[in-house]
Amino acid sequence: MKILITGANGQLATSLIAHLAPLGSVVALTRQDFDLCHWEECFATLNKLQPDLIVNAAAYTAVDRAENERDLAFQINAIAPTRLAQYCHNNHCALIHYSTDYVFNGQKNTPYLEQDPTEPINIYGQSKRQGEIGILESNCAALIFRTSWVYSLVGHNFLKTMLKLGMERDELRIIDDQRGSPTSTESIARATALILSKKPTHLPIVDYLAQYRGIYHMTNQSDTTWYGFAQAIFALRPARAQLTAISTEQYPTPAKRPAMSCLDNSKLKQTFDITLPHWHDALIACLTQSS
Numbered sequence: 001m002k003i004l005i006t007g008a009n010g011q012l013a014t015s016l017i018a019h020l021a022p023l024g025s026v027v028a029l030t031r032q033d034f035d036l037c038h039w040e041e042c043f044a045t046l047n048k049l050q051p052d053l054i055v056n057a058a059a060y061t062a063v064d065r066a067e068n069e070r071d072l073a074f075q076i077n078a079i080a081p082t083r084l085a086q087y088c089h090n091n092h093c094a095l096i097h098y099s100t101d102y103v104f105n106g107q108k109n110t111p112y113l114e115q116d117p118t119e120p121i122n123i124y125g126q127s128k129r130q131g132e133i134g135i136l137e138s139n140c141a142a143l144i145f146r147t148s149w150v151y152s153l154v155g156h157n158f159l160k161t162m163l164k165l166g167m168e169r170d171e172l173r174i175i176d177d178q179r180g181s182p183t184s185t186e187s188i189a190r191a192t193a194l195i196l197s198k199k200p201t202h203l204p205i206v207d208y209l210a211q212y213r214g215i216y217h218m219t220n221q222s223d224t225t226w227y228g229f230a231q232a233i234f235a236l237r238p239a240r241a242q243l244t245a246i247s248t249e250q251y252p253t254p255a256k257r258p259a260m261s262c263l264d265n266s267k268l269k270q271t272f273d274i275t276l277p278h279w280h281d282a283l284i285a286c287l288t289q290s291s
C-alpha cells in the first residue's frame with residue numbers, strides 16, 4: 001500500500017509518518033514539494049506517485065490570522081481537500097482527512113455528535129467545514145476525523161507555548177471558560193494506524209474505507225479548560241510563572257472560539273472499537289517521552 005502524507009512538516013504529520021510507516025510505503029511531502037495552493041503541480045505529483053491512500057495532514061491552522069486571510073484559508077482547507085477527494089474518487093484511491101471541533105458554535109451543553117448541526121463562528125472553522133462538505137460530496141472513500149486542541153512537542157501549539165512562556169514570565173493569564181479536549185498527535189496517529197491495520201488483507205484500502213466513509217470524532221477522553229490544561233502541564237513540568245484564570249472576555253482575539261467544543265467519540269468506539277486515552281494520560285505520555 002502506497003501512502004501519501006501531506007503537510008509533512010506539521011505536528012500531526014510528524015506523528016503519522018512514524019505510525020503509518022509499518023503499514024506500507026510512506027511518501028511524506030512538505031508544502032515545498034506538494035503545495036495545495038498549486039493544484040496543477042499536486043495533480044502531476046499524484047499521477048506520478050499513484051498512491052493507494054492519501055492522508056491529508058496539511059492545513060491552514062492559523063485561527064486568528066484566518067480572519068484576515070479568508071481566501072488562503074479556504075484555498076487550503078476547503079478547495080484543496082475537495083480536489084484531493086475528487087482525485088481519489090476518480091483514481092481508486094482512499095482519503096483520510098482531519099477536521100476540527102471549531103465547526104461547532106459551542107452553545108451545546110453536552111459533547112457534540114457527528115450529526116449535530118455545524119455553525120462555525122470563525123473563518124478557520126468555516127473553511128474546515130467547507131472542506132468536509134467537499135469531501136463528502138465527492139463520494140470518495142474518505143474518513144474525516146474531527147479532533148481538537150492538538151499538541152505535541154513538535155511545531156506550534158498550546159503545550160509548547162506554555163513550556164516556553166512558563167520559564168520566561170512571572171504570570172500567565174489563561175482562559176478558564178472554554179472547554180475542550182486536549183488531544184496529542186501521538187493519540188491521533190496511533191488511532192489512525194489502528195483503523196488502517198484492521199483492513200482485511202484481501203481488501204484494497206479503498207474498498208475497506210469505502211464501507212466506513214464519513215465523519216468521526218477523534219479526541220482524547222474527557223475535557224478541561226485551557227487553564228486546566230495549563231495547570232496540568234505545570235504540575236508535570238514545574239515552571240516559574242504563576243497561573244491566573246481569566247474569562248474569554250478578558251482576552252479578546254481576532255477569531256471567536258466556541259465556549260464548549262467537546263466531541264462525543266462513541267461512533268469511533270462503535271465502528272472501530274477504538275477509544276483514545278484520557279487527555280491527562282496522553283499529556284503524561286507526551287512529556288515522559290521527551291524526558
Ligand SMILES: NC(=O)c1ccc[n+]([C@@H]2O[C@H](COP(=O)([O-])OP(=O)(O)OC[C@H]3O[C@@H](n4cnc5c(N)ncnc54)[C@H](OP(=O)(O)O)[C@@H]3O)[C@@H](O)[C@H]2O)c1
Nearest residue numbers: 007009010011012031035036058059061098100147149150
Ligand atoms: N492544531 C490544532 O489545535 C487542531 C485542532 C483541531 C483540528 N486540527 C486539524 O488537524 C490537522 C493537522 O493540524 P496540525 O496541528 O498538525 O497543523 P500544523 O502543525 O499547522 O501543520 C499543518 C501543515 O500544513 C502545511 N501546509 C500549510 N499550507 C500548505 C499548503 N498550501 N500546501 C501544503 N501544505 C501546507 C504546513 O506547512 P508549513 O510547515 O510549511 O507551514 C504544516 O506543515 C489539520 O487538518 C487541522 O485543521 C488541528
